[in-house]
Amino acid sequence: MCGTGIPGREVVTVATARADARVLAESVLDPEMPLLTLADLGIVRAVEVTADSVVVTITPTYSGCPAIATMRDDITGTLRRHGYREVRVDTSLSPAWSSDWITEDGRRKLRESGYSLPGPAPRRGTGPIPLTLTVRPRELTCPNCGSAETQVVSEFGATLCKAQYRCRSCLEPFDHVKEI
Known part of the structure; x- marks a missing residue:
């Protein structure tokens, strides 16, 4: 990943590969609201790239989100199509996702739709989350x-x-x- 070994081709640094991988992961569309990218939702938490792999950490909107498997598959497929052979997608539930993480562009897309x-x-606050049975x-x-x-x-x-x-x-x- 970090060097092509091919004359005339520029060497890709880990920082460049990480930035490129992040852009690719964030460009994946949300499977439940395909008008939004994962960047729009603020779901991509981290991207780490080594010479032979990329690890993307995401936080789903809900811990039991049924779309998480599809997001994982779509991120993996997108990165592999762009030359990242070894891809792993991890899930982090802490901190929990917040609707405040939706970007201004994401909010604009929602409003326009x-x-x-x-x-x-x-x-x-700290401590247990209170249980309420009403909306x-x-x-x-x-x-x-x-x-x-x-x-x-x-x-x-x-x-x-x-x-x-x-x-x-x-x-x-x-x-x-x-x-x-």
Whole structure:
């Protein structure tokens, strides 16, 4: 990886290979919301490159995220197609992913695609996380008409990270990306 040994071809440094591998890993599309890249979601935590391997560490949006296997396969496939032979994708659950990690570009893509954007993620102190059996109230507006007159239809939409709402003004349903 660090040297080609071919006359006329430039030598690739570990730093360059790491930066290239990170760009490639972050360019992978989220399997559940393919309008977003893993960079948009802030899921890629680290990329390490040695002379013979690359290790990508990701943090899923949920610890039980059903898309994690697909993300792992897509990252591996993308990196291998670009010359990285030995690829490993590790999962790190600490710190837990937060919807605050969604980039401004990711938020723009969500908004332009008709999603209701997450507000600030709840702040957690130290100690156990309190168990609540009710839906935390959200202040959000309809992405179609801008009305604040909305109602939750289901706390779980097509994916665990989305809730389904309906606007009481324009009557259109919409997905809300949850604050996590």
